[in-house]
Amino acid sequence: MYFTHNSRQEIIYESSRGFDLAEGPVWADFIDPQPAPGQTLIDVRAAAISHVVKARASGRHYSFDGNLPFVPGIDGVGTTPQGQRVYFAFPTAPFGSMAQRAPVALQNCLPLPDALDDIQAAAMANPGMSAWASLVTRAQLQAGETVLINGATGSAGQLAVQIARYLGAKKIIATGRNAQSLAALDADECIQLTADDKTLSGQFSAVSAAQIDVVIDYLWGHSAELLLPALAKYTPAGSPVRYVQVGSLAGADIALNGAVLRSAPLLLMGSGIGSLSVSQLLAATGEMLQAAVPGKLTIATTRGRCRRSRRPGRRTTAKSARFSPSDKKSLPHKRWG
Template sequence: MMRAIAIEGFGGPERLQPTDLPQPTPGPGEVLVKVAYAGVNPADWKAREGKLSRYFEYKFPFVLGFDLSGTVAAVGAGVEGVNPGDAVFGMSKQGQGENGAYAEYCLAWPAMLAPLPPAMSAAEAAGLPVAGVTAYGGLVDAGALKAGQTVLINGGAGGVGSLAIQIARAVGARVAVTCGARNADYVRALGAERAIDYANEDVVAAVRDWTSGAGVDLVLDAVGLDTLLPRATELVKSGGRFVEIETLISAASKEQVAAAAARGVTILSNMVAVMRQPEHLAGLAAMCAAGKVRAAPTEALPLADAAEAHRRVESGQVRGKIVLEVAAQ
């Protein structure tokens, strides 16, 4: 048996309860990871509330947690390139309806694991996978960002935004972000050229001023809630793209997509690139290993405080990442 935090049904943070569950055994093509830290993402509280039911089937008791760092405990038949004892970070199989990383052990696909980056702690690495893969896929794959282009990251101080700034700079792009005034110095230190105070500035006017009236080549919307979507064509130049993160509560209507297309702007979901997540994780890991991307500020809470971690992440006011300490190694 193993310790875990699980839910018996959908609902609020109070649904997260300690429990004992059988330790999983890796089947063919699977890896068993002894979890050191589990990352906490907005997708986690949405999964807790049942908002991700369209993507996978829940089997209760259900263990949440997409992100993990830890040590490979065992591998199933046919697994190559990953060996017991390897220090890794990556993603659990929660996205396929399997139990996630809020437990002492969980299963993962080998393609969704990468070596722990040098000079990065296991706690820091546990906050990278979902946010980093989302940022990398949204910018480099769905967004087709190139050196010399301009990008606006909506929500630059959060988990996705903090990594997206660095990934965009590593690609060679110029970066502007929206953030609260208190986070302006933080995002500039990560590489943002322009920090736009969304509470006190007109975002479109600020972007137009920054780009000499042209608009940006790409918007990556890491906030959702339709905060910028209605003004997509005012922000993005003809031939550019507006990438939504589908698991955020934001979705362009057919009419909005058509109207934008008529003005030469493509609105699309980051999910168009979801099948290439292993490539995105490998690209992220390479940038981390090269020192081009560093972990966001990371706060570790005990596994037993999973409900408190959810409350804080759900508030939308967390700078950087919160992770849960399962069994520090």
């Protein structure tokens, strides 16, 4: 889901009773951003409502500091005062990308290829950065290697499949729950995670026996509990598997016998904010965006435009905004000065 603008307002999370994100966001006027030295003021053209944006907005993401009010959105596409079209990331708090203007550090602005449109650039930046940083910066994938992507049917997983192919992976193994979505991927082998544990363990053992070089894991949870022992059993000494933990969509915790790590050459690492610096994440984003056109990287989008509307039962001056045609969320109008 992706957000475009037609108003000089922002989406704001605030609270009249202390820290209570359950009150939800409002569509409101907010203080005008003033760029500090080393910053520029971006006119926002598009911003993505990614998993990390939703998690931060709900207070569930580890990088959210809890300060209210704030404008959600960590990145987007816009233009500088000089008219250059850029991808930008990490607007200065409390401002975010879901506004007409956002103050951003100059080093957090990346030029965009002319052939990459605003919506595709905004949509693929965060999941594409996740995939590129995991495959290139962390796993250091080499052409001719075999990659298993655990959770390949989400936005980041789909881009990880495309990027691995672009980077020259010899074989790509994709896992996911939806058989139709798996079949649509450019993967060499697919494993459906709805199978029973015995079947899944057998499939993980079969692909591990054929040698896996890199695992990109967006799920964690029970599938990781089955996959890691299979890798440990079949990975030969001297050929370590680089296992990159990226997301926890299937669960934040796993039960793992310590012998699994002691008995096999497994390199277990994470990829995200903290394990990589902001400059590394931005570099990965820039490399991915430059590769988007030659690599024919694509992502499905739902385009929504925030618009004002009257809400039944409220004063006629009350206004609201909808994130997208499918979201059906109205936001009460307020003013912040």
